[in-house]
Amino acid sequence: MTAILAFSFAAAITYFMRSSVTLAGAAASAPRIGPWLALVSPAVLMALVASSLVLDHGTVVVPHGGETLAIVLAAVAVRVSGNVSMALAVGLPVYWLTSALGLG
């Protein structure tokens, strides 16, 4: 029941965000808030990536070498190609390779 409620509330918040401009009838105001909102994504994403590497249930741990390398190379691949799907296409094989070589 907790999960159902959590998903429901999260979905409600998400729908509110999607529909807020439509409901406000203020499509023209979107450019004004854009620069602020544009900073939220880098903040959230870097925090999540860093957390996944160095936090284990709230405790700081030494990052896994293979996972770190995979994530770094995935980011580089996306940066170079401009294609986000390259993150998985590059990152997972790098992880498999480093795991097979016993790195990490």
Added chain:
Amino acid sequence: MTIADLEIITADDTPTSPSRAAIDDTAPFALALIPFGLAVGGASAAAGLSFGTAMFGALVLLAGAAQLAAVETLGSGGDILAVVIVAGLINVRFVLYGAGVATWFEGLPLRHRLLLVYPVVDQTFMLCQRRFEEERDLGWRQQYYLTVTALLVAAFIGSQVLAFQLGSGLPAGLGLHLAAPLAFAGMLAGSVRGRTELITGLVAAVIVIGSAGVLGPLGLPVGVVAGVAAGIRVSS
């Protein structure tokens, strides 16, 4: 994905059928969603969610990164508030996507626009933004938008169903636990345009990690607010 990815879409090779254009444009992105969907399905199963609960979450949220973060938050013992905060922060960019939908379908009745805005995600926004720069009537736009949405949803939900069907048949060595951080890193690499975004992200990451033992799940919103504040200060 960036606009640069979509350079293949030009006025010269635009199919006249909106469905055909949508299928051509969406296919690579729908395929790329499959491993991510497998990872989300696998994470949902690992977090102890039932198939019904996981599918409910997938369908009501229609936002993969937020769904995965929600599942991981639930799996690590987070409460409802933590899930809502995490999902809300990840999805705040949807305000901008919603602004795009409001603009594209401005001539439609409000109830139609409120339905159309529900499934908008990163890929839909990027593809439609590019396509709708060309002069297209509302009917063409609706059919294109709905076809893109249907393909993306089918790939994402279908791969989650598959992950549940395979269950423990998915080898741990596949590294699907890494799919989320990889996808986040990819999105991050695409969203950092300069020093401002970099500083924003670094401040947020340092605070989230540094405060993990004290703030727990609340470290994320605190770190994000601090990061954005730092970014605004740097850019002003």
